[in-house]
Amino acid sequence: MEIKAPDLGVDSAEVSEIMVQVGDVIAKDDNIILLESDKASVEVPSSAAGKVTKISVTVGDQVSEGVVLIELDSDAGGDSQEASAEETDKAPEKAPANKSEGDKSHASEKSKDASASAATDTNASKPAAKEGTATTHALPDLGVDEAQVAEIMVSVGDMVTADQSVLLIESDKASVEVPAPEAGKIEKILVKAGDMVANGQDFIVIIGSDADASTNSADAKSDEADAPDVNKEDSSGKQASQTTGEPKQAAVKSTSSSNEVVANAGGKLTESQVNAKLTEVYAGPAVRKLARQLGVDITQVSGSALNDRILKEDLFAHVKNSLNTQQAAPASGSGASSSLPKLPDMSNVEIWGESETQDLTRLQKVSIPQLNYNTYLPQVTQFDVSDITETEKLRGELKGGMKAEGVGLTILAFIVKATAYALTQHPRFNSHLSDDNTQVILRKSVNMGIAVATDDGLIVPVIKNAQDKGIKQIAIEIGELAVKARDKKLSTKDLQGASFTISSQGILGGTAFTPLVNWPQVGILGASEATMQPHWNTKSQTFEPRLMLPLSLSYDHRVINGADAAVFTRYVAGLLADPRRILL
CATH class of the missing domain: 2.40.50.100 (RNA polymerase II/Efflux pump adaptor protein, barrel-sandwich hybrid domain)
Known part of the structure; x- marks a missing residue:
């Protein structure tokens, strides 16, 4: 009988652990495989009972719904149970060889009955709360x-x-x-x-x-008998290690200062250092990979799953707690309130007038903590304008042919390309400030976040490695991400990893605005509606109508100073005025 992977809720998942071996006799619903995806860790139960005859996957394999995981001999499980039952039934029929043996046997049975009775009395005398x-x-x-x-x-x-x-x-x-x-x-x-x-x-x-309580009691007695001189925590750790077959985390970790915790969560470890520490904990491959990406010292993370296994959610919770600790320190030191005071009682209509309560969308609710980070960032906005008259002419010449191919060519594609190129020339704008405020982490690739307005709120999908893509490919990805965002089909990967963000309000009107830096990024570029304006031509000494695009660059002043922001914004404006400069 083949046991196949059920509906996993994702297209595919990675085999993190195989929980059975060939020859094992398992019952229905016993866990056989541990699968991990970017969304969750799932233990797959067996849909039938029997003896494991073949394991069709290995650790690290990618599996999807319907893939054969193991093969069972369902008769073997039944035969084993029947044979056991038959032996039990036949046992009393065996007669002793002589009277002496019979007496000994009888005495032995009495002794066993007495022991069983004593055990029952002992269990009965224990509290039954569990x-x-x-x-x-x-x-x-x-x-x-x-x-x-x-x-x-x-x-x-x-x-x-x-x-x-x-x-x-x-x-x-x-x-x-x-x-x-x-x-x-x-x-x-x-x-x-x-x-x-x-x-x-x-x-x-x-x-x-x-049954679980009895099993736990038996396990505890077994531990005490095997290791009477070992303290309770060591015995528990030994038992968990034997059960899982994985290295066990220390039961009690040494406490460190809040600064050390923040440093551990912030990404100061090299990949080799993280890999060395990963051998000390019980975690699957997907969790280990995520720990490397986040730079988390995984030995400081507490696992919440069975036998202290660390899940991705545990990593996120660890980083979240560390960030809260970091932010609480400056707030308490300056005496500033960490949150706004509560609203006054607005039930008095004579004072406040009529009101109506509307629920925020789920997207708006989860965006609030991220937006609150801006309270801690010293932000400044630099304004500039770009003459995109010639660029718009080029777009007009190209958009007909691209439309025939199903590609919508907007000015945003040119803005993304120009900004991505500018970030490679000014890498400090494509960086993050370290948690201890002593280093700048420069990103070697430009992952461009594009703010998209939806009915539920603003969402920011990401174009990966924008510096290596042409304007046509960028236009294709902008269209695809916008459709997925409005249809609520964006995956977690579509929303992660941005190093810089662009927010375009071109079709909404307005002359300029001050976009908020999306922490932990250090910059965001806003583009408003392009309008025809009179522009002085120094050569002809006349005013000419030119299409001018307003730009608004907000930046984290801890990393970027005003002079650099002015140079960067002017550089982007120049690239948008003449995209041919990117080819140089």
């Missing part, structure tokens, strides 16, 4: 402040195992399956599909399984 007790459980850290319940995967009365997926939670960033915190029977589900939930909110009531 056995058959209904416990209310709260949601873990979801990685965002709020998310929506997309699907409830179990029903009241269902029996679940620990870490079995029970809820599917969706935010604008990712979809995450919430596992059952313990094994047992579902007594009550406290949320419903469509609800907005937050970290720590109660979501399910489970009556704990007696």
Whole structure:
């Protein structure tokens, strides 16, 4: 019998761990494979019971729905159980060879009965709070402040195992399956599909399984017998290491100062240093790759999954906590309030007048924490104008042919190309300030964020490696990303990795605006509506009508000074006036 991958919720996922071996006899719903994607980690259960005869995948493989994971001999599982039952039934029929042996056997049986009775009495004398007790459980850290319940995967009365997926939670960033915190029977589900939930909110009531409590008790006794002179934390760590087959994190980590925590989360480690530390923890390949990308010291991250396995959500929570620690320090030092005061009571109509409450969209809600980062950035805006008369003529000559190919050529494609080239010549604008404010991290590739307005709010998809792409390819990607953004089909990868952002308000009117720097970037370029204006021609000594494009460059003054901003903005304006200069 072939056990195939179910619907994973993504196109493909990576095999992070194989949890069974050839020859193992497994039951239905036993976890067999651990899969990881950019969105979540999922343990795949077996859809049948039997003996594992073949494992069809290896760690690191990319699998999708319908791919064969393992093969089972379903008869082997049944035969084994039947044989065991037959041996149990036949055992009492064997007679002792003589009376003496019979007496010994009888005495032995009495001794066993007495031992069983004593064990029963001992268990009965223990508190029964963990056995058959209904416990209310709260949601873990979801990685965002709020998310929506997309699907409830179990029903009241269902029996679940620990870490079995029970809820599917969706935010604008990712979809995450919430596992059952313990094994047992579902007594009550406290949320419903469509609800907005937050970290720590109660979501399910489970009556704990007696079998699990008995197993835990037996495991504890076994540990005490094997290692009587070892303290409880060491014994627990040893047991977890044996269970998972992976190196175990230290149970108690030495505490460090807030500055050290921030430095660990900020990206100061080299890739070789991170790789060396990764061997000390229990995490899958996708999590390890993400740790390298974020520069996180993964030995400082606490795992939330079974046996302290580290998930991607744990990495995000670690970075988030570190950033909060960093931002709280200057706020408390200056005596400034970290947040605005509460609104006054506006129920008095005579004072405040009539009012109406409208809910923010999910996108607007999750954007608020990111926008709050601007409070901590000293931002300045540099204004300039570019004469794009000749560029617009070139666009007019090209757009007919491109339209026939299904490509919409807008002035934004020229702005992206010119800005990407300018960033390669002025790399400080394509950088990030280190957490300890002592270094500038220069990006070698230009990943250009493009602000797109949707019905739910502003969203910023990313054009990767814009410096290597021509205007036609950039125009194609702008069109594709805009459609995906408005249809709500952008993936997480489409929204990550931007090093600089462009916000164009060309069709909305206005003469200029002050865009907000999207932390951790250090600059953003705004483009307003191009208009015909009189421009003085020094050669002919006359005014000429020229198409002028207003530019607004906002920048982080900690990294960029005013003179450099003026030079950069003028440089971009010159490239837009004559795109042929990019070819030089």
